[in-house]
Amino acid sequence: MSGIGSGYDLSTTTYSPDGRVFQVEYAGKAVDAGGLTVGVKCVDGVVIACEKLVPSKLHKPGTNRRTRAVARHAGVGGSGYTPDLAAVADRARAECANYKSFYGDAIPGKVLAERMAHYYHLFTLYWSVRPFGCSTLLGCKDFDGYHLYLVEQNGECAKMRGACIGKGKNAAKTEVEKLKLNEITCAEAVKELARIVYATHDVKDKEFECEMSWVCDASDGEFVRVPEDIAEPAREAARVAAQGDAMES
Template sequence: MGGNDQQAYDRGTSLFSPDGRIYQVEYAREAVSRGAPSVGVRTADGVVFVAMSRPSSTLMEAESIEKLHKLDDHLGTASAGHVADARQLIDLARRQSQGNRLRYGEPVGVETLTKFVTDHIQENTQRGGTRPYGAALLIGGIDEGEPRLFAADPSGTPNEWKATVIGGGRSDIQGHLESEWTDDLSLTDGIELGIAALAAHENGFEPDDLAVATITEADGYRTVPAEEVAEAFAAAGLVEEEDEGDADDADDAGGNADDDTDTDDTADAGDNADDE
């Protein structure tokens, strides 16, 4: 009977365990932690989103990976976790934002929209026949001239942040944000901080592996072009490290050519496979 009781708590989406836990919500959070990270940074000028959007295969079209989404002219979101679940929440947020404009003739508030979405998320932890959403969102935008940033997790809890991350590597990335964030960050500084924070967890990526968007009062939601992302990548000090690594690889290749042996190359290839 004890085993059956444990399975009931484990499988039930709306049952508390004796120690006050809802296991399905915790499993949904675990699904989010396995996703590629997305960073949100609030700056003095607006909100910045930086997301890892690296293809899992060389045959995958990078443009098909959607991590950042426009919700309204003044609103955007970044996602982590199950893509299909995130898209359902994003569509819900878009409909609510558009409905607010039609009904009241004004843009919806960032906090208002976030709480509408999190209320919907919370319902799926309380009703039978459903499961929690296996996705988390960062919702940011301009509210009466002020930049605001919120996070919504699978439990349906809305929290406002100055800078935060959802997805994998949270401990390393959040630690970097907490040590480097300041009140006077510019929009460019925010992009560089987001990129550097991702590098605190994983340093083997290229500018093309990133998706970056900004939201300001003047320009609204804007997808940052690849050229600007590459400039911020270099300003964050990541290009120099990469160049040094390339130089070492070139030296190794030269040594292998002189020795007429592929032994070192084979070992390097094995190490790279382990890193991936």
């Protein structure tokens, strides 16, 4: 792509002759090269699962998480550069705190998603900064129930029933579309998302951890990690199924 850009990819304020902003497209490629993140809205909540690639066996399990709570009722999971994801999550926490301080109530999911999208978009407007190399899925509960939003690196925001970002997103999307999202519960979704993460993992990549968090009736409307007594059996079943498929192929 750099050859195609030929000088038009040096700044976010420069359009190519055909109207493209290459810096934003490069950020999208950073997202696509990151681990898979899948989220679904169920009848009783939202579940987000992330494939966190482990760069070294010396890393302590559970560190450098890709799912993060930004308020009691909301949290994000993302793909791309982890430091960028951390910066976006910190901004989301600040927006939640500011809204709570000013209005005295928890920020609605739509408002938080739009503010995050505006923050993303700001970094595509000025030559002195670069676009964030990450995209995020926002799961939350507000006065209108549970919601899932996709906020992309170019500042685009959309309300979703299911969404996939990162490496292998097309294969994962095909699997998510097979789920009956109008009927599935969060407990069932944990098993399905673990299966999807393990099934779409590229065996040529390094080891990975499957992180799962949810906000649902079972968590009393709080965005938390899926309890290990539920998450670990789901991961183990997905791991066994993926190994069986690999042996058959």
